[in-house]
Amino acid sequence: MNGIEISPHGYTEAFGPNVSRILCQGTLVVNGRIPSQVRKELSAAVKANVLGRLRKDGLKPEIYFHPSHKNGAIDRQKREAAYAISCISKVVATPAHVREGIEQNGGDVLDYALNEMKRV
Template sequence: MSRQNDVEHLQDLMQRGEMTADQANVQMVRNERFRLVINGLPARVRSALNAAVKSGELECLKKDGHKPECYYHPTFKHLAIAARNRREQEIRQASGCALVRMSEIHP
């Protein structure tokens, strides 16, 4: 299923009262296998995801340096780790590009 189809399906379940917004947020992470937390999360979403971690539905890798926090489906830890490593590498490369002396640009 595509991401758009997943969202529409979960919205339909919520509209029919078969799923809460908290359950939908957890299911979304499970469907996507992992979710990197780049720009923070609303408190309610974080609370739902943390409750899912406590119940064993999800797992979480805490932020570590440039590696972002990541919630993931328990059987896909390897994908979560790889995504975090890619993100860290992107940040390091972007930082390296930005650290150029003005004398190197305009001799």
């Protein structure tokens, strides 16, 4: 198989422990930075068709995956993007929520709006 040594369990050790871990687990979600040496190992494994890779796209994270788990990796990428959207939507308040909060705390919505206009 392209000169790649396969262990008795069916996983390659030629690209290092990170690639072996992904082959065992099925996927690796990359949300932030990873060390350059690890990225080089993963890129070499992708070029040798030992791993697959889904590129980062907007809120969808980068994912490295076992070649036979591509559909699962696509589903995981969609779930991670949906989770990011739900987290963002929980932080952002609509004008109706702001108005409700002002009224619940005994404030005047008109005074609040006028003060906001003065600050700008």
